[in-house]
Amino acid sequence: MIDGALGGPGTQEYLLEAREMQAMSFAVHIPLVCFGIAFPAMVVFLEGLWLRTGDPLYKALAKRWSKAMLILFAIGVVTGTILSFEMGLLWPEFMATFGDVFGLAFGIEGFSFFMEAIFIAIYVYGWDRLPPRVHIAVGFPVILAGFAGSLNVIAVNGWMNQPTGFSIRNGEVVDVEPITALFNSNLWHELTHMYLAGFMVAGFMVASVYGYAWLRGRRDRRHLTGLVVALSFAALVAPVQLLVGDWSARTVAERQPIKLAALEGLKETEKGAPFEVGGGIEIPKALSLLAFHDPDATVRGLDTVPEEDQPPTGIVKLSFRAMVAIGTGLAALGVWFVWMWWRRGRLPRTLWFHRALVAAGPLSVVALIAGWVTTEVGRQPWVVYEVMRTEDAVTGASGIPVGFAALGLVYVALAAIAYVMLRRLARKPFEVEA
Amino acid sequence: MLADLAMAVTLVGVTAYVVLGGADFGAGFWDLTAGGAKRGAPVRAMIKRAMAPVWEANHVWLIFVLVMLWTAFPEAFGALTSTLAIPLFLAALGIVLRGGAFALKGEAGTIAEARALGATFALSSVLVPFFLGTSAGAIAAGEVPLGNAAGDAWGSWTGTLPIFVGLLAVVTGAHLAAVFLGADSQRAGQPELVHAFRRRALGSGVVAGALAIAGLVVVNSEAPDLYDGLTSGAGLACVIGSAAAGLATLALEWRERFEVARYSAAAAVAAIVAGWAFAQEPYLLPPDVTVQEAAASDAVLTALLIAAGLGMALLVPALVWLFRLALSGRLAYEEEPRP
Ligand code: HDD
Ligand code: HEM
Ligand code: HEM
Numbered sequence: 169m170i171d172g173a174l175g176g177p178g179t180q181e182y183l184l185e186a187r188e189m190q191a192m193s194f195a196v197h198i199p200l201v202c203f204g205i206a207f208p209a210m211v212v213f214l215e216g217l218w219l220r221t222g223d224p225l226y227k228a229l230a231k232r233w234s235k236a237m238l239i240l241f242a243i244g245v246v247t248g249t250i251l252s253f254e255m256g257l258l259w260p261e262f263m264a265t266f267g268d269v270f271g272l273a274f275g276i277e278g279f280s281f282f283m284e285a286i287f288i289a290i291y292v293y294g295w296d297r298l299p300p301r302v303h304i305a306v307g308f309p310v311i312l313a314g315f316a317g318s319l320n321v322i323a324v325n326g327w328m329n330q331p332t333g334f335s336i337r338n339g340e341v342v343d344v345e346p347i348t349a350l351f352n353s354n355l356w357h358e359l360t361h362m363y364l365a366g367f368m369v370a371g372f373m374v375a376s377v378y379g380y381a382w383l384r385g386r387r388d389r390r391h392l393t394g395l396v397v398a399l400s401f402a403a404l405v406a407p408v409q410l411l412v413g414d415w416s417a418r419t420v421a422e423r424q425p426i427k428l429a430a431l432e433g434l435k436e437t438e439k440g441a442p443f444e445v446g447g448g449i450e451i452p453k454a455l456s457l458l459a460f461h462d463p464d465a466t467v468r469g470l471d472t473v474p475e476e477d478q479p480p481t482g483i484v485k486l487s488f489r490a491m492v493a494i495g496t497g498l499a500a501l502g503v504w505f506v507w508m509w510w511r512r513g514r515l516p517r518t519l520w521f522h523r524a525l526v527a528a529g530p531l532s533v534v535a536l537i538a539g540w541v542t543t544e545v546g547r548q549p550w551v552v553y554e555v556m557r558t559e560d561a562v563t564g565a566s567g568i569p570v571g572f573a574a575l576g577l578v579y580v581a582l583a584a585i586a587y588v589m590l591r592r593l594a595r596k597p598f599e600v601e602a
Numbered sequence: 603m604l605a606d607l608a609m610a611v612t613l614v615g616v617t618a619y620v621v622l623g624g625a626d627f628g629a630g631f632w633d634l635t636a637g638g639a640k641r642g643a644p645v646r647a648m649i650k651r652a653m654a655p656v657w658e659a660n661h662v663w664l665i666f667v668l669v670m671l672w673t674a675f676p677e678a679f680g681a682l683t684s685t686l687a688i689p690l691f692l693a694a695l696g697i698v699l700r701g702g703a704f705a706l707k708g709e710a711g712t713i714a715e716a717r718a719l720g721a722t723f724a725l726s727s728v729l730v731p732f733f734l735g736t737s738a739g740a741i742a743a744g745e746v747p748l749g750n751a752a753g754d755a756w757g758s759w760t761g762t763l764p765i766f767v768g769l770l771a772v773v774t775g776a777h778l779a780a781v782f783l784g785a786d787s788q789r790a791g792q793p794e795l796v797h798a799f800r801r802r803a804l805g806s807g808v809v810a811g812a813l814a815i816a817g818l819v820v821v822n823s824e825a826p827d828l829y830d831g832l833t834s835g836a837g838l839a840c841v842i843g844s845a846a847a848g849l850a851t852l853a854l855e856w857r858e859r860f861e862v863a864r865y866s867a868a869a870a871v872a873a874i875v876a877g878w879a880f881a882q883e884p885y886l887l888p889p890d891v892t893v894q895e896a897a898a899s900d901a902v903l904t905a906l907l908i909a910a911g912l913g914m915a916l917l918v919p920a921l922v923w924l925f926r927l928a929l930s931g932r933l934a935y936e937e938e939p940r941p
Contacts, residue, residue: 174680174750242705245658246698252668253694256683260750263672264680268898271673272905278666279913285658286924293655293933309920344898346905564751565687578695582702585719589706 371402630727831881
């Protein structure tokens with residue numbers, strides 16, 4: 169364990185508010201960046217269809233989507249900036265003590281942000297001004313930068329959950345190996361899970377909008393194309409996400425047993441532990457099977473660490489269940505669509521399919537946030553797992569509640585305006601070139 | 603050695619942000635003062651056209667600086683962000699409002715909406731450089747001690763020197779913007795706008811120059827050590843260089859040679875940043891913490907500098923391409939038809 173390099177926060181009355189402010193800022197940023205991850209690929213796919221078929225509808229749709237992409241990107245940029253400031257404003261002890269250990273990842277991330285910002289601008293403002301092949305080529309660095317940006321920021325989060333690449337001597341961080349820290353063992357499942365989540369959220373959200381339009385009677389070719397393209401991305405990813413989620417759970421079981429116990433609300437160590445589906449219904453031995461792929465494996469309980477080292481279980485357990493339930497449902501929806509499209513070449517005709525689609529977008533966002541709550545709250549009370557406590561990381565400055573309230577108001581305003589403007593974009597006359 | 607190199611790379615980022623980001627903020631200042639909806643329309647349209655493709659890339663320089671600081675100088679970063687929490691938070695809020703308003707301005711449907719968004723954009727464009735400037739001023743004034751919120755939460759950045767630096771940041775941004783927009787108007791072949799920006803460039807240039815001179819007086823009384831640094835050796839060379847570049851810029855503006863003035867105006871600002879760095883040397887947080895003491899270990903600095911080198915090799919050609927496309931009008935903003 170280590171205290172902060174700046175000598176500690178003294179007493180910070182508003183630790184909880186600081187955590188909530190951090191959580192709120194993430195909850196705003198992360199859904200937006202899903203569009204930075206996946207929207208470029210969807211738009212480039214449409215542009216590719218246009219180049220291959222010459223059908224102007226694809227181009228018009230790609231142009232329209234790229235406008236929305238730019239708006240969401242801009243909001244992603246400013247909310248990400250808030251996060252960067254908050255690292256220092258809320259957690260200066262954490263940054264002062266470990267900024268050098270994980271900073272390399274953020275350094276590389278900075279450059280991928282540059283690339284994304286540069287090429288997205290050229291892409292969106294370059295329609296009809298660059299030769300078509302150059303234009304579509306510009307889309308690829310945007311896709312790549314979205315991946316690189318995710319990789320690096322997740323490397324930091326993976327490191328916080330599985331800190332490596334340094335030692336502690338006499339309360340000081342020494343022998344820093346930035347490369348080891350960057351490629352920590354939590355990186356790979358978190359990156360894969362988050363990257364796929366990006367495709368699910370962006371795909372289902374866009375499909376939701378078109379599903380709503382379908383219910384309102386707009387069922388022309390433009391709406392159908394938008395729906396099918398967006399939904400295809402999400403539907404193909406959704407079943408894979410179950411496997412990746414299983415990988416995540418097994419990694420957590422192995423490396424963060426107390427977090428696993430919190431996911432399950434398992435108070436005491438058990439051999440052949442059951443899985444509680446909810447409402448007191450239990451599947452015998454299922455937890456041992458899920459977490460270790462062995463029905464008789466022993467699962468550690470919360471009581472194996474002192475109470476002050478236990479994460480809050482209620483919310484973690486609830487979030488985990490929400491994520492798993494939604495993930496399963498969305499995978500089923502995806503399989504339904506893929507099957508119908510593949511075998512019959514059309515969408516399911518029932519109203520329920522479209523109603524489910526409308527719900528799928530918001531639900532995927534809920535799963536996303538629930539997943540992050542699982543990871544982050546499940547890590548508590550540590551900011552750096554088993555090394556530094558969150559209460560030792562916080563700022564000594566006063567006024568956190570004021571900042572929290574101000575930022576909350578700004579975000580509400582931003583969300584309202586963004587919603588109105590995107591609605592307006594959707595209502596603009598849709599021009600397909602002759 | 604490595605520490606100085608990391609500081610130098612950080613300062614390259616600071617300079618790029620002050621020039622490129624500063625000009626974007628300055629554009630907001632001219633948006634604010636452009637006059638009524640009708641009279642100000644051409645100025646606002648030019649601002650939008652010039653800024654839209656590049657502001658996000660310009661903004662990343664700020665992120666770059668933050669990341670360099672917290673990786674290469676983590677304890678100084680923690681000290682800075684905890685003591686200067688108020689101005690930094692206000693700047694961050696301003697960035698959100700400004701970016702959001704700018705991105706969404708294009709979709710405004712009614713005059714009233716466009717006005718509200720425009721006002722938000724313009725007002726926050728003035729506040730952000732002011733608060734970032736006061737934060738820099740607080741460092742220069744020696745108001746940021748090492749420790750978790752160890753400095754004065756209000757007093758540290760509300761002294762004469764910090765406030766002064768805040769004002770200087772607003773005015774130099776406005777001046778840079780006027781010059782850049784003048785050049786853009788010339789390229790777009792809009793002589794009335796060139797005229798309009800010439801007036802603004804000359805006016806803000808004179809104010810910026812006067813402020814800079816007054817600044818030396820303020821520094822002399824508020825931070826004598828810094829004053830010594832600015833009036834001797836490399837610091838002095840930078841001050842003279844900045845003054846020369848500033849005067850050259852005014853002459854170029856007078857003759858409407860905006861394309862060249864872009865570079866001289868940028869050089870004048872870059873020289874101020876460099877001069878500050880030299881004058882403060884070897885301190886990062888005067889009066890006690892040196893760059894050397896604040897630096898992370900050599901292993902970290904080496905990895906960071908290699909990453910930054912590789913990153914720059916990718917970044918520079920991409921940025922050059924973006925600016926060439928933007929400046930040649932090939933990314934010109936086009937309004938979609940109104941419903
Ligand atoms: C659309 C979003 C989505 C969906 C459908 C799922 N997840 Fe998830 N999950 C996330 C989005 C997410 C995430 C992106 O929010 C997290 C947070 C951290 C991470 O690596 O991914 C996450 C974390 C996360 C963790 C914690 C990992 C850690 O702390 O290292 C576990 C154990 C799971 N998930 C398991 C699952 C299972 C078993 C799922 C399937 C039924 C599932 N997730 C579906
Ligand atoms: C870089 C990668 C990081 C990611 C992706 C990440 C993600 C998240 C998410 C999504 C949440 C919860 C959102 C919610 O509750 O709605 C959260 C909560 C939180 N995060 Fe992180 N985080 C990261 C880094 C950090 C850092 C640097 C800190 C600060 C030291 C931090 C501290 C916290 C805290 C204290 C909470 C609130 C937990 C609680 O309410 O109990 N996280 N994070
Ligand atoms: C789950 C975690 C995260 C993911 C996957 C993620 C991904 C992304 C992506 C793809 C972008 C591009 C902008 C967009 O698409 O809207 C972005 C922007 C940004 N993010 Fe995040 N991010 C995460 C968390 C964080 C954290 C923890 C920080 C800071 C501490 C951060 C800081 C930023 C910044 C500063 C930007 C703006 C970059 C620019 O100016 O272009 N993000 N993020």
